[in-house]
Amino acid sequence: MERPYKVNSQxxxxxxxxxxxxxIYFSAEQRQQAETFRKAAIEQFAGLKVFVGxxxxxxxxxxxxxxxxxxxxxxxxxxxxxxxxxxxxxxxxLVHELTGDDHYDHTQAAxxxxxxxxxxxxxxxx
Numbered sequence: 001m002e003r004p005y006k007v008n009s010q011x012x013x014x015x016x017x018x019x020x021x022x023x024i025y026f027s028a029e030q031r032q033q034a035e036t037f038r039k040a041a042i043e044q045f046a047g048l049k050v051f052v053g054x055x056x057x058x059x060x061x062x063x064x065x066x067x068x069x070x071x072x073x074x075x076x077x078x079x080x081x082x083x084x085x086x087x088x089x090x091x092x093x094l095v096h097e098l099t100g101d102d103h104y105d106h107t108q109a110a111x112x113x114x115x116x117x118x119x120x121x122x123x124x125x126x
Contacts, residue, residue, distance in 0.1 A: 018098050019072070019074045020072050020074065020080070020095065021069055021070070021071050021096055021097075021098055021105075022069065022080065022093055022094065022095045023063060023067045023069055023094040024037065024038070024067055024068050024069070024070065024084075024091055024092075024093050025063070025066070025091065025092045025117050026065070026091055027065065027066075030090075030091060031055075031057075031066070033091065034066075034068065034091060035055060037091060038052060038055065041070055041083075044083055045070075048072075048076060048079075049072065049073050049076065050070060050071070050072045050076060051069075051071040051072070052068070052069075052070050053070070053071070054068060055068050056069075061120075061123055062102075062106055062121060062124065063119065063120075064117065064120055065117060070084075081095055081111070081113075084113055088114060090114065092113070092115050093112070094106070094111070094112055094113075094116075094117070094119075095110075095111040095112075095113065096109050096110050096111065103121065106119055106124070107121065
C-alpha cells in the first residue's frame with residue numbers, strides 16, 4: 001500500500017501524481033486575497049487530481065514569504081497554469097516541475113507569473 005506524501009507538513013493523498021507544483025506567495029496585506037484565491041482554486045479544481053495546500057503563514061525552505069501550494073499532474077498543466085495566469089490578480093506565482101532536483105526545479109525550470117520572489121537558493125544542497 002502506498003503511503004501519503006508529506007509536502008511542507010501537509011499530507012497528499014496516497015498515489016497522488018506529484019509532477020508539478022505552484023507556489024502562490026502573499027504579503028501580510030495580501031493574506032485575505034490569498035485565502036480567497038485558495039478557496040477559488042479548491043472550487044475550480046474540485047474532482048480533479050489537483051491538491052491545494054493549506055496557507056503557510058511564515059517563511060519555509062527557500063520561500064522567504066508566506067505562501068500556499070497547488071500540486072498537479074502533467075496532464076493538467078495547461079488547465080492549471082492558464083487558470084493561475086488569469087485568476088492570480090497581483091499575487092506572485094512560481095510554477096515548476098518536480099524532478100527530484102530542487103535547485104534545478106526552482107531555478108532553470110522555474111516559470112514565474114507576476115513579479116518573481118527572491119528565493120533562498122542556499123537551502124538546496126548541491
